[in-house]
Amino acid sequence: MNRKYELVYVVSPDATDEQVTELHTQVEGIAQRMGGTIDKTENWGRRRLAYEIGRHKEGTYVLEVIDGSGELMKEIDRRLKVTDLVIRHLVVRVDEVQSVIDRTRTRRSEVSRRRRVARGLPPDRQPGEGQRGEPDDDRDDRFDMGEDMR
């Protein structure tokens, strides 16, 4: 059974573009060998790190969405761990979370449609309808502390 994973790795800033692409082909090679596929690759380019990692202050971020088995991800994880060029990496399983998100989304739209029909409105929102935006957004009140904070 195949699962969907997201892999993000941070390549050392000393690495050349060729080395980054080579790393990508390496990952791809492992994936192909073990019956997985790469659905998407994104290169975020050079970014500042939020903190220093082994005296590096920048890094090249690469994101790969991989469809494959757990063993495959284990192998990729192991390989990235021993690669000195990669200063950080993270593997996250995304298929389950994504299905939950999709389910809540469809449920929400269904509920709103049902309610609208019950109120005798067309099921979808018409343009120019609904609440006019509130002039003040209350997002900033996160920082005014209540009395219980003292």
Next chain:
Amino acid sequence: MNGGRKSFGGGGGGRGRGGAQGAQQGKDGQQRRPMFRRRKVCKFCADKIDDINYKDTRLLMPFVPERAKILPRRISGTCAMHQRKLRTAIMRARQLALIPYTAE
């Protein structure tokens, strides 16, 4: 205003906090109006954000103020479910150095 309060002694209407009188008087120098607090709403429920993703630093940054600690629920008003998701997202983003663990 302050003087008036003093003459009435402990009768500060509805304050309900006797013990801290002495300590509080200094603070009351700046005139105290009745506490008005806006109702806190979970940002993620209100904006219908289903996916709290670790890659989306723009979304996460408001929840890690200067000290880079995660903003507690009692201040942000985030609901329990979303605070939980927020926490995992922040912790993942921290691992990838997208968000700091601490500010120096």
